[in-house]
Amino acid sequence: MVEVKLHDIGEGMTEGTIVSYFAREGDEVKRDQPIIELQTEKMVTELSAPVAGKISKIHIEEGQTIPVGTTILEIEAADNVNNEPENKNIEEVDNKQSTTTGPKRIKAAPFTRKVARELGVDIDAITGTGKDGRITVKDVESFSNGGTQIEEKQTSSTQEDVEFIPFKGRRKQIAAHMTKSLFTIPHVAHMEEIDMTKLLAYREDIKETYNISVAAFFIKALAMSLKKFPIFNAELDEDNSQIKLKPNVNMGVAVDTKEGLIVPVINRVEDKSLGTIHSELKTLNEKARENTLQPQDVRGSTFTISNVGPMGSIGATPIINYPEVALMCFHKTKKMPVVNEADEIVIRSMMNVTLTFDHRVMDGGDAIQFTNYFKSLIENPNIMLVELSGE
Incomplete structure (x- = not known):
């Protein structure tokens, strides 16, 4: 047997x-x-x-x-x-x-x-x-x-017709993972606003030749930032009293599905072009929503992003994807009046971002420097491309 x-x-x-x-x-x-x-x-x-x-x-x-x-x-x-x-x-x-x-x-x-x-x-x-x-x-x-349907199972209810939703499967396992992260890691959230105007204009200019999503630019800019500030692409090994700096940037991408949140992974994004990142991101999103992800699609992330802007979010303090040490969340981009350096009121496309980080591993100053560098790449896509060409 x-x-x-x-x-x-x-x-x-x-x-x-x-x-x-x-x-x-x-x-x-x-x-x-x-x-x-x-x-x-x-x-x-x-x-x-x-x-x-x-x-x-x-x-x-x-x-x-x-x-x-x-x-x-x-x-x-x-x-x-x-x-x-x-x-x-x-x-x-x-x-x-x-x-x-x-x-x-x-x-x-x-x-x-x-x-x-x-x-x-x-x-x-x-x-x-x-x-x-x-x-x-x-x-x-x-x-x-x-066609012919089989008999439907009735939802359990009380005399007051209260509906009960089973707490099991992915929902229960997500709860366990998030609880472990929140009770293990001292979370701190650093927030910043980023001017998206130049990047959106650049993307529009190249659209006919290269249809690349904004999220692909985020991922590539983060890969560059993580190489410059490797402490954010790390894992804390408390048992051996050491911080492990990961050699590659494997980007986890949080995807909202009917079954709950899932995080497929784009591996070694530092070695991939914007076009390749865009293509892999699109494929993983489709597989996540169709529930056809394979084990290799969800393993080994070293840093995670959550792009909730398309859903309308203006701010949040997301929970880190344990055992990673940081996560960046992108919120809604909207046009708004901004005072420029010449004290003129101009209309710009602005986006809020949140960097949640593990305060055991890094401090607020590190978070500000990391976010400022990422911001400089997004706000000046030409500089970002020059940086890429020099890698």
Whole structure:
């Protein structure tokens, strides 16, 4: 008998929520066949069968949150079966007819299956119109509008009709991570305003040739600032009484999704062009909102940004993404009257930024110098490009 346990799939996860099973007790499964859909703090992922055989016992119900190390189910290994890993990836398994006696493998992304559950739709009854028969969100929504729905589960309520929202999955894990950060790190927030007028004009000038987002400029300017002030691209190792200065800038980008906040990572941004940063940022944002991020997409950040300006924020004091030592938040850019050096009132595009930092690692003076340098690059994009050319 082989036990399938919840293991740490990265970033020191401590628990996960069983979203659904792709096979049931008594079903035959192949080695490396996906059998469990799992929700962690940062993503929805799949766990595969370690051996070929029959599922003899499922211990954990769908929707239950369990700690790492818990036995999820047991597989009775098949006799006379080669249990060496097959030289196939999951996509290849999806595109071929299964020869097992278990249920067919539904070709749908975890996010699509989540939409189906929310709409009360039996995804087994849907014919996919996507590539290789894959079921899309549109297929689910179309079926919901005109097809047969399964019985919806009623939300628990009191006599006063109070609605209860389950506190589990990513929401619960985000809470644990934020609580640890806030109670471990002495947070200090330094705020500054930045004149975005020249950068927005420069971006407009190059728009037809290079369509680069403002966020890509922020990330590149921060990479340059972090190289100049490496104390902000660090991690405090209290056990060994030392501060680790990270050699590369791996930028975490906070993304707001239906499942909650998630932080995909653009690695080694100091070595990448503005165009490459823009492209990777766009891809990671799409994957985050579609809930298709992979473990490698969310690992190893050394500094995090939160760009809440498009949502209308004018100020905040965000919590640091532990074990990092700083985070920068960008707020709404708006036109407003400003008094220039000639004492003239002019209209400029102004943006507030907040730098939250770990006061154990650096002081207010460090934060001001770091922010002022970043500000100088954003307010003078030509100087920023000259600095880049000299790297």
